[in-house]
Amino acid sequence: MWRLDELELGDLDADLTTALTYVNEDPVYELSVAELAAIKAVYDLYEVMLGQPAPGLQPAILIAARPILHAAYNQVQIGGRLEGLRSRILASTESCPYCGFGEVKDLDHYLPRGTYGELAIYPRNLVPSCGPCNNAKRTVYPGMPAAQGPGLIHAYFQPLPDEDFLHADVEFDADGTLSVTFRVDNPGMDPGLAAKLQFQLDRLKLNARYRAQVNKYLSEQRTAMLMLHATGDAVFSEFLQRSSAALVASCGRNDWRVALLRTLAADPAFCAAPERYVGPPPAA
Incomplete structure (x- = not known):
């Protein structure tokens, strides 16, 4: 997640050539030497700017080529001449980085191709994402x-502090319903970065979408949790802490599952009677 x-x-020159050449080898658009140099300069500047907007990303020399490059993204779709690029990007991650659980099926233009047509097929401007996150963003x-x-x-570019900043607040209703709300909170974090992370949670409606994921995840962990709880509350709490720490290696320390288990490990009500919230063990 994040x-x-x-x-x-990969081979950026080959991608451009493929995008701008029909299968019968007729040109879709012939880039001039100056236009090709300008596109490469845009790609280099994108890296320098870590994907953030800059005037140089829309050079005047590319006015004619910009709509052609914008349309070239159609070749990244299934069945297009750049379908291999699409497959490579989607295969680079197992889950959507925006939510941390969605199946990656879409490519999100971080800088919108409607404005930055030059970057329509630039690999690092294409973020593999799930449909709900892509639509919300x-x-x-x-x-x-x-x-x-x-x-x-x-x-791809945002540096994040190696500190806990995603937290899970839990509430236990009288009927045993577990309610979880995630929030971003780290006093030492740059306020602008903290605002972006919280905005991401809110904009993508992740708290609402995490409800089903939390229930599914705890249901999958139910048998192991109840077996460990039989050995005592303290051992069970340590099990949750260790489970949270083990997930850090594969998911990152600010993944929603890590934050959830970290909070549950410190909650006396959950550690005293997890069966009230995850349900009884399955029948033999």
Whole structure:
């Protein structure tokens, strides 16, 4: 969740050639030497700016080529000439970095291709994502009016502190219903970054979407939890703590599951009677 390892760029020249050449080898658009140099300069600047907006990402020399490059993204779709690029990006992660659980089926343009057509097929401007996150994020872009929100972090470039900042607040209703709300909170974190992370939670409606995931996850852990709880509350709490720590290696320390288990391990009500909240063990 939140971050992805930086994607290998692959052969950018080959991608451009494939995108701008029909299968019969006729050109869709012939880039001039100056236009090709400008596109490469845009790609380099995108890296320098860590994916954030900059005037140089829309050079005047690409006015004619920009709509062609914008349309070239159609070749990244299934059945297109750049379908291999799509497959490579989608295969780079097992779950959506925006929510941490969704199946990756879409490619999200971090900088919108409607504005930055030059980056329509640039691999690191294409974030593998699930459909719900991609749809919710669609009109969000860096540098949008402050009244609309601070935008989302860049899954490839945003540095994150190696500290806990995602927290789970739990409430136990009288009928045994477990309610969980996630929030971003770290006093030492840059306020702008904290605002972006919280905005991401809110914009993508993750708290509402996590409800089903929390129930599913705890149901999957029910048998192990109840077996460990039989050995005593203290051992059970330590089991939850160790389970949370073990998930850090694969999911990151601010994954929603890590935050959930960390909170449950410290909650006396849950550790005293987990069966009230996860249900009784399955019948033999």
